[in-house]
Amino acid sequence: MHDSPGYTCGTCGARHEDPPLSYRTHAPVYWSDEVAAADGSELTADLCVIQGEHFFVQGSIDIPLRDADGAFSWGVWVSLSAANFGRTVELWDRPGRESEPPYFGWLSTELPVYGRSTLELKTHVHTQPVGRKPLVEVEPTDHPLAVAQRTGMTMADVRRIAERLLHPETPRRTGEGAPHRSGG
Secondary structure (H helix, E strand, O other): OOOOOOEEOOOOOOEEOOOOOEEEOOOOOOOOHHHHHOOOOEEOOOEEEEOOOEEEEEEEEEEEEOOOOOEEEEEEEEEEOHHHHHHHHHHOOOOOHHHOOOEEEEEOOOOOOOOOOOOOOEEEEEOOOOOOOOEEEEOOOOOHHHHHHHHOEOHHHHHHHHHHHHOOOOOOOOOOOOOOOOOO
């Protein structure tokens, strides 16, 4: 019995703190040192432009927790059309921007824990009040990420994600795959 919070890692056997309930990526998957050096490319904590032609916003995919309060959150990048990106920038500091209809976008972050690529999943980007990142809704499909966003996940799923991200080079055990749903 352990008195400290945390869990025993199924990959390395060590005791880890409680797993984080959110992860964010620095840039869209298409960003590189070469792209950064190109004319018309810019990356901030919230917005990205690649060579003046490709436009991205960072948002959150929230997944409800079924056996705990709150949600698990992926900080992801989503591509937007030039028009929708322009509108996003225009409204960036404007109160009431959350009344804007959602924008269509393509998921531009690879989340390595779902057993299938998450790149180019269709999304809807919901603008939030000033100071909050947009909420990203994955189009309802049979993709494990879309299913998780609709049906939720457990803290055991959160621990599996943490183990996978803490130990990316460790081969998965036989039968281990994407985070899975348990009961209910």
